[in-house]
Amino acid sequence: MAGYQLGLTLRPDVVVGALDAADVRAAVRYAAARSLPVRVQATGHGTPGPCGGGVLVSTRRMNDVHVDPEARTARVGAGARWEQLIEAATPHGLAPLNGSAPHSGVIGYTLGGGVGLLARTFGYTADHVRSLDVVTADGESRHVTAADEPDLFWALRGGRDGLGVVTGMEIDLVPVARIYGGSLMFDAGRAKEVLTVYRDWTAGLTERLTSSVMAIVLPDVPALPEPLRGRHVLGVRIAFTGSAAEGERLVAPLRELGPLTDQLADMPYERSPAIHSDPTEPHAYTGSNVLLRELDVPSVLEYVERGGPAAEFFTVVQLQHLGGALARPPRGGNAVGHRDAAYALSVLSVAEEEREGEARAFHRELEGPLARWTVGRFVNFQFGVTEESERRDRHEPAIRRRLADVRAAYDPDGRFPS
Missing domain, CATH: 3.40.462.20 (Vanillyl-alcohol Oxidase; Chain A, domain 3)
Known part of the structure; x- marks a missing residue:
């Protein structure tokens, strides 16, 4: 199975074309019952870890985008692309903190930190995440914020891998027209x-x-x-x-x-x-x-x-x-x-x-x-x-140790390769 990146062929045992969080929960539970690893692909600009075996959850159909111009925020689904968010935000005089490739996915880019076109002005895209909806290794959906699940909230914003499947996210928009x-x-x-x-x-x-x-x-x-x-x-x-x-x-x-x-x-x-x-x-x-x-x-x-x-x-x-x-x-x-x-x-x-x-x-x-x-x-x-x-080398030792602790707490069996 291939996305935008054609240099690595993914060869999973099972592919799940998810339409919503319920499909993702079912896929994770299926994998857990069979001791299979779970990987995720939206647009496929990167690679979801090792390419062979396991369950691959494709989230590209979960591409809803909703802008709240009063709050200057957007809610996006797991498969949303930056070009969708740019189109939805700019009529309100707002901009997302997107990178250089508008056809790439919002979620994966943001979970990795995200160094966008306006990065020196507003910081990493991950700094502007308000909440995330995540299916963790136990097959349950969690609404993750700084107040609820603070360790997971900290880890997902910049840690990216080995923590679960993000099915949706709320993120800030900035007043740039x-x-x-x-x-x-x-x-x-x-x-x-x-x-x-x-x-x-x-x-x-x-x-x-x-x-x-x-x-x-x-x-x-x-x-x-x-x-x-x-x-x-x-x-x-x-x-x-x-x-x-x-x-x-x-x-x-x-x-x-x-x-x-x-x-x-x-x-x-x-x-x-x-x-x-x-x-x-x-x-x-x-x-x-x-x-x-x-x-x-x-x-x-x-x-x-x-x-x-x-x-x-x-x-x-x-x-x-x-x-x-x-x-x-x-x-x-x-x-x-x-x-x-x-x-x-x-x-x-x-x-x-x-x-x-x-x-x-x-x-x-x-x-x-x-x-x-x-x-x-x-x-x-x-x-x-x-x-x-x-x-x-992606993280300093202290961050790396904390990430390992969070991954062990939420994914003790290593369901999501990091």
Whole structure:
């Protein structure tokens, strides 16, 4: 069974196409009676743990979305996609804290933390979860809040795996109707210069501006602007919640570098997916990430260059500026790890299933020079098979121990692989 991620084939013993929480409860009870593991898939952008055997619960049909404009919240089903929530929220002058891919699922992204387009302004998406409806390993439904089931509430927001099947969630919306955003594209031959200016530019930058740098080899096709066709490029992507005039002032140091193309503009929030223009067609890929305490230009430059035209795999590299609201945990905290990281560096390579291991080995080579600046990894942006050491690096020891305690309390038999 395949979702958006075609690089790993899921081979469960039983697939349950759930329509509601009752179907999920029945699936979990069926698995428990037969000592089978349970995995979950909504849109299939990631992978639900080990791919063989057990029961796979598909929640993609549970895709209801309801916006409460007065409370500035939304209730979403387990299979809801960000594009649905954007469409429902923006007529009210509200925005969800979505990531770059609007066709991905709300729940899985949020449970992993969620570093969205407005992340430095509002923090992790997981910080804004108000409640969750969860089917735990005993086959029972629980309404999970900070007041009821506080340990499970803490763990689900950033711990993601090994805790149950989330069937619904209530989450905050933010009062953002428009942003100043888009991209500036540069030739990757100028990567050292661009990365150096970007490092200096992000120092002390207002948290109302969230940005990232992408390195990619673009195809030579008419759909692209002529200056970009067939080139290895660096794209600086911007999302700023202040005025367009202030945005113009803030990006001036980047513009002075002389980009190949300039697509920065004031835009309604519903157009924000165009900033990244993530591909919508399912494909095979694998990827990983490291969280960095600082941006060491020579090490990141090597990462970018080795992922360029000479790479064995078509590779996309992204450097994301963190800090701001991301560094501040919500009241009561949650299981999001490594809030002290200043940047995230992620890599994604197109690789069919039989070459997934080779691509992962390539990624480990890329990470080598960054070891001295690495503080951990994101839960999100780990695609494909992950090793135990990579899973361990997602959280600091104290968070990891607490997560283990919560998992042992709610899933003593390990029904949900983590």
